[in-house]
Amino acid sequence: MPELPEVETIRNTLKRFVLNRTIKNVQVYWGKIIKNPDDVEEFKQLLMGQTIHDIKRKGKFLLFELDDITLISHLRMEGKYSVHYKDEPVKKHTHVIFEFTTDDELRYNDVRKFGTMHIVKKGEEYTQKPLIQLGPDPFDKEFTLDYFYKKLKSTNRSIKAVLLDQTVVAGLGNIYVDETLFKSSVHPLKKANKLTKKEVGEIRKQAILTLEEAVKQGGTTIRSYVNSQGEMGMFQQELSVYGQENKECPNCGKPITKMKVGGRGTHVCLNCQKL
Template sequence: MPELPEVETIRKTLKRFVLNRTINDVNVYWGNIIKKPDDTEHFKQLLIGQTIHDIKRKGKFLLFELDDYTLISHLRMEGKYSVHYKDEPVKKHTHVIFSFTTDEELRYNDVRKFGTMHIVNKGEELIQKPLDQLGPDPFDKEFTLDYFYKRLKTTNRSIKAVLLDQTVVAGLGNIYVDETLFKARIHPLKKSNKLTKKEVQEIRKQAILTLEEAVEQGGTTIRSYVNSQGEMGMFQQELAVYGQENEACPNCGSPITKMKVGGRGTHICLNCQRF
């Protein structure tokens, strides 16, 4: 699943190709992706004539800022955007095509069909679904140590479960939670309300540093993930624990262990991350 760094890479890449493009047609081939409005023809009519002025991100969501509306897109498991000339063949699993007044198109491809799109009035995106329940982005000024520590003190869930909870912090997924907890030397099963303020500070610090490094390198290539122009992310070369089962820990040389935490595959060093 594309996580925050992958979505940020897609955002930056798309901005190079679609800013100031005006939509003159929309074709929807799989209507279930469109969540708001619930009628695909209405979705199409709202977008025709709108110009893309900016692309922002909130957690794992892309926000296309138009003249009057914001198009909110979540890629879910395997959603991808790519820009094509109109005469290029349309690939299988392309479900939405935004045609511009130029000779180009923005195409949304999704093998699993789990992605979602919402149109909301511009300026109201943070007070409506699906963004109204999201916690702060790790890069937001609202993601302070005080905020984070207070939220963790209210729950006895495992720290991994809380870090994956998008209402607490938006954008962290399985890959980067494993990497963050390894770097912070915290066992993923440790109860959130049992963490010291120093431990919480280290988790926050390592989450931000890990995401910054991943964004800089273009995200993580896991299975079929590529960015919007087919460029592979390079951060997989830097992963310390995720996907490294039975490999040597880069800190102590002990084998990396894979276990289940809340039903999610979790990679840890049992020596460095003691429970």
């Protein structure tokens, strides 16, 4: 699944190609992706004639800011955007095409068909679903140590489960949670309300640093992830524990263990991250 760094990479890449493009027509081949409005024809009509002025991100969501509406897109498992000339063949699993008044178009491809699109009135993005449910982004000024510590103290769930909860902090997924907890020397099963403020501060710091580095390197190549130009991310070369089962821990040399936490595959060094 594309996580925050991958979505940020997609955002930055798309901005180079689609800003100031005006949408002439929209083709929808899989209507279940469209969540708001619930009528596909209305969705198409709302977008036609609109110009893309900016692309923002909140957690794992992309926000296409147009004239008076915002298109909110979540890629879920394998959603991808790419820009093509109109005469290029349309690939299998392409479900939405935004045709511009120029000779190119933006295509949304999704093998799993899990992605979602919402249209909301511009300026109301954060006051309604789906964004109203999200916690602060790790890069937001609202993601303070006091906020984070208070949230963790209020639950006896495992720290991994809390970090994956998008209502607490938006954008962290399985890959970067495992990496963050390893760098913080915290076991993923440790109860969130049992963490000291020093430990919470370290987790917060390492989450931000890990994501910043991943953004610099264009995200993580896991399975089929590519950015909107078809380029593979490079952060996989920097992963310490995720996907490293039975390999040596880079800190102590003990084997990395894979376990289940809340139904999610979790990678941990049991020597460095003691429970």
